[in-house]
Each structure stands twice: as structure tokens, then as C-alpha cells.
Amino acid sequence: MDNIHLNKVDAADLGEVTLLVGDPARVELISSDWEQSKLISKNREFILVSGIWKGKRVSICSTGIGAGSTEIATIELIQSGAKKFVRLGGCGAWSDMLSPGDLLLNHAMVRDPGMLHQYVSDVYPAAADPALLATIQSQAERNGLNVHTGIGMTTQSYYLGQSREHGVKNGPQPDQSFMNYWKERHILNCEMESAVLFILASLYQIPAANCLVVHVSRMNDQWVPDEDYRELHKEAAKIVLDACI
Ligand SMILES: O=P(O)(O)O[C@H]1O[C@H](CO)[C@@H](O)[C@H]1O
Numbered sequence: 001m002d003n004i005h006l007n008k009v010d011a012a013d014l015g016e017v018t019l020l021v022g023d024p025a026r027v028e029l030i031s032s033d034w035e036q037s038k039l040i041s042k043n044r045e046f047i048l049v050s051g052i053w054k055g056k057r058v059s060i061c062s063t064g065i066g067a068g069s070t071e072i073a074t075i076e077l078i079q080s081g082a083k084k085f086v087r088l089g090g091c092g093a094w095s096d097m098l099s100p101g102d103l104l105l106n107h108a109m110v111r112d113p114g115m116l117h118q119y120v121s122d123v124y125p126a127a128a129d130p131a132l133l134a135t136i137q138s139q140a141e142r143n144g145l146n147v148h149t150g151i152g153m154t155t156q157s158y159y160l161g162q163s164r165e166h167g168v169k170n171g172p173q174p175d176q177s178f179m180n181y182w183k184e185r186h187i188l189n190c191e192m193e194s195a196v197l198f199i200l201a202s203l204y205q206i207p208a209a210n211c212l213v214v215h216v217s218r219m220n221d222q223w224v225p226d227e228d229y230r231e232l233h234k235e236a237a238k239i240v241l242d243a244c245i
């Protein structure tokens, strides 16, 4: 079946693993480190590049932000022949155990009620592939990195849905009790795509995991500087690709 958002993608164009990143700029940032790279598809927020990393074919595609666009990218990549996914993204830390710049692998995500209920009932877990997660964890440890694992949260909202202040005063304001509720239940981090990937990948029997860089600590609002953040994503991509090939 033809894709509606990605352009025509042949299965042979896709690598052994497809990295999924939220930010389209991260596609060029990461694939510029590869031995070869070729643009396969570019439309809206979805940029798909395939190339060669250490002699093996690999791919990277941007999903944009949030559940809707991630569902589109994941489904269209699966129907195009994608074999394995790792979301390489950013997140906010909701635990004192994490510092800005740390690397984190989630084995499962809490998600908003109703997210992907058209595919499966809300009681279905949003869980990573355990073998793929273990491989990435070992590779990170071999590289001397202290990588955290735990349960995270995927939300459909960046501001009020993550108890985050905004500058608009004549309307609804964030409520810290939401974040406090989940902190008490040891949720480590929050972002906006992993649960969508985990659920769809489990339902359609494709291994999937995530590898997230902590962009900000929500404990003290400390952010990673932009240049460091880009370097951390490049390092994380190398770890994930080495683990997957
Ligand atoms: O850096 P990416 O991968 O986009 O991930 C995080 O950053 C975005 C919010 O700024 C959301 O997409 C969130 O999940």
C-alpha cells in the first residue's frame, strides 16, 4: 500500500534499524556522521534518510512532536518494511536521580488515557522490547556511560499535561499536583512519543526501544546548553547504532 505522508519507500531502502527522532534537524545532525547517506523521503515534519554505518545499512526518520505524527511515521515505516525502531529523543527528568545530559532507557511508559484506543484498549502496556533494550544498555555501559533505566511517561501535552508554566495568564494554569502524583510513583521522565512507538511496535511485532537524553531537569529547570545537547544526541546515536548492527 502506498504511503500517504512519507513518499514511496522501498523495503530495500530501509536499514536494519530505523532511528526515530522528534526534531527533523536531528536527521542531518546524526546521518552526517555516517559513511554514506541518502535522502529517501521529505514531506512535512517527516525526513527519512538511509545510509551506511560501519558497513551496515541503517535509517533515520523524524516524527515531529507528539502522538499523531508519531503514529503516522511509525505505521508508514512499518508498511514500508522497517525492521526495528529506536526512538532517539529528548525528555524532561522528573526524578532527582537524573541530571541534565544523562542517558535513559525506558522499559515502559505511562500514557494518557485514550492514547491509541482505536488500536487497543487502554489496559495494554506500552513496553519496550526487552532484548533490544538490554543490547543498548550493554553498549552504553561498554562505552563507560552511566545509563538509567526505568518507567517514564508519554503525554499528549507539553505545558499543562506536564505541569509546566506558560506565559498566558487569562486562562487555565498548570497544576503541580499532576507531576507530584507521578513523581511519588517513581516515574523518571516525561516526553511525547515513546508510548506510541512501543504500543504500535508491540501490536505489529516489530522490536522497539528508546534511548533518551535528559534535556532539562524539572526539579530545578536546568537545561543542557544547545551545543552540548546536539553532541549528546550524536553520541547516543552511535551507541544505539553499534548496539543494533
Ligand atoms: O527531542 P524530541 O525527540 O522531539 O522529544 C521531545 O522534545 C519535544 C518537546 O520539545 C517532544 O517531541 C518530546 O518528546
Ligand SMILES: O=c1cc[nH]c(=O)[nH]1
Pocket: 090, 091, 092, 093, 158, 162, 190, 191, 192, 215, 216
Ligand atoms: O520536559 C520535557 C523536555 C523534553 N520533552 C518533553 O516532552 N518534556
